[in-house]
Amino acid sequence: AQKVTQAQTEISVVEKEDVTLDCVYETRDTTYYLFWYKQPPSGELVFLIRRNSFDEQNEISGRYSWNFQKSTSSFNFTITASQVVDSAVYFCALSETSGNQFYFGTGTSLTVIP
Amino acid sequence: DTEVTQTPKHLVMGMTNKKSLKCEQHMGHRAMYWYKQKAKKPPELMFVYSYEKLSINESVPSRFSPECPNSSLLNLHLHALQPEDSALYLCASSHRALSNNYGYTFGSGTRLTVV
Numbered sequence: 311a312q313k314v315t316q317a318q319t320e321i322s323v324v325e326k327e328d329v330t331l332d333c334v335y336e337t338r339d340t341t342y343y344l345f346w347y348k349q350p351p352s353g354e355l356v357f358l359i360r361r362n363s364f365d366e367q368n369e370i371s372g373r374y375s376w377n378f379q380k381s382t383s384s385f386n387f388t389i390t391a392s393q394v395v396d397s398a399v400y401f402c403a404l405s406e407t408s409g410n411q412f413y414f415g416t417g418t419s420l421t422v423i424p
Numbered sequence: 425d426t427e428v429t430q431t432p433k434h435l436v437m438g439m440t441n442k443k444s445l446k447c448e449q450h451m452g453h454r455a456m457y458w459y460k461q462k463a464k465k466p467p468e469l470m471f472v473y474s475y476e477k478l479s480i481n482e483s484v485p486s487r488f489s490p491e492c493p494n495s496s497l498l499n500l501h502l503h504a505l506q507p508e509d510s511a512l513y514l515c516a517s518s519h520r521a522l523s524n525n526y527g528y529t530f531g532s533g534t535r536l537t538v539v
Contacts, residue, residue, distance in 0.1 A: 343527070345527050347530075352532065353512055353514075353532055353533040353535065354530055354531065354532035354533060355467070355514065355516075355528075355530035356530075357527055357528075357529065357530075360527050399464075401466055403527075405527070411469070412469070412527075412528065414466035414467060415466065416465070416466055417464075417465075417466055419464070
């Protein structure tokens with residue numbers, strides 16, 4: 311079974327639109343960690359955020375915000391007023407304390423059209 | 425220094441060649457990883473080194489040979505590769521291998537093409 315599901319394979323938006331990237335995870339651990347990474351065309355994976363399972367507060371960082379809801383096992387990522395530089399593949403990931411694996415979702419490719 | 429540095433950035437090699445990918449970090453991380461990433465796919469774990477010892481080998485073919493000379497360096501030796509091995513090879517590091525709770529720091533990868 312897929313531990314992390316990113317149902318949106320590709321999304322295109324026009325610059326300045328808001329966009330939400332969905333992430334649904336599955337785990338039996340009570341303590342776990344969730345992450346978002348950005349992978350621009352240059353290839354490197356850029357860390358965006360880490361959230362532990364005990365902290366359900368939403369977080370905002372500039373134009374980025376994250377909505378963590380344990381009740382629905384979701385950790386969604388919203389970009390406000392999107393820009394062309396936001397074009398990238400975004401990966402959601404899960405780390406469980408019971409194992410030593412890092413589970414990536416399949417990624418969402420975001421294209422922001424000028 | 426909060427970076428993982430990978431060299432070379434691009435590599436083209438023939439199927440009979442021997443080459444090596446290099447990875448370096450100076451963050452004091454004691455776990456280092458090799459991932460393989462095909463186009464439009466998430467990274468797939470290949471090897472995990474913890475305190476310079478190989479702790480996980482995800483059934484990777486022997487034509488890929490990892491080496492960890494010290495806590496800052498990680499190499500991936502390549503020999504007799506196949507065209508299907510063409511991919512982006514990512515190196516990553518973290519504080520400790522069995523506690524991934526702080527996430528990984530990734531390098532920018534080596535784009536490998538096998539001809």
